[in-house]
Amino acid sequence: MLRHAVGAAALALAVASADPAAAQRVRAGVLTCDISAGIGFILGSQKGVVCTFAPEPPGPQQVYSGSISKFGLDVGATGGAVMVWAVFTDSLAPPGPAFLAGDYFGATGQVTVAAGLGANVLIGGSNNTVALQPVSVSTSVGLNVALGVAELHLRPGP
Template sequence: MRACFAAVTALALSLAAATTPAAAQSAAKVQSGMLVCKVAPSVGFVLGSMREMVCEFRNTSVQPYVVKSRYKGTIARFGIDIGVLAADTLAWAVFAPTANPVPSDIAGSYVGVSADAAWTIGAGANVLLGGSNNQIALQTVSVEGMVGADVAAGIADLTLILLPN
């Protein structure tokens, strides 16, 4: 299982580097906060999956942190996705052109690569680019913790909708 996960993760990171637009790779960005999402359970349907989520955009402090804005959204994966996962939490470092992006700049669509593997417990990683002006990059802070049985790799599509305060 570890060899499978290592291969899937290496493939995802290679695809991320190859599919990241040159402008996004060279544009100067600063870490402006963390996006922490509670994700609903899922069942993989061989060719993809979709999960609902609620997210908080927080400052970079661990505790106490400040919630800057809230979002609801979905994350879909297109590719190989076989298995069942319990509810979990995803966390990304948010990189933007400024240290204080407007909350509506983070809302929007993101696309990138994703890979994970789990047997009882597991881990995954993903890298996404997008936002309202395609200027925001989401990078996995640490490998996501998962509970379930799953093997997945493919293209990830994340949509975030800003919630009123």
């Protein structure tokens, strides 16, 4: 588990420092996720998500559900939050159905006091060909500190 977490963190940091265009990635759309309220337990937390993917060029929106987990320091309680990611892929083909279904991993850092901010960079999907880069940071209400590795699991449907 630790080896997986360290590898995911290293991959996320490498992607975070690289320009998506330089990696020949193409913006495929925007993913907006509503994250449920929850409590962090020192070594991690898991919260439910419902997400909507708006493809570019415009096409039918796709709905996903799943969970986001944090491993590492995660202490406190927060209300719900919204995360918006720009979705990049290495393909020029239009996104098909269930395009974003899969598992995503990356580093995370967040501090929340009353209304706070956080950011996550995640890599995954089919054969790790999708990068999710934050466009709008999360907003939440509560008191929480979270540092570590994040996992986002998405499946088609609400």
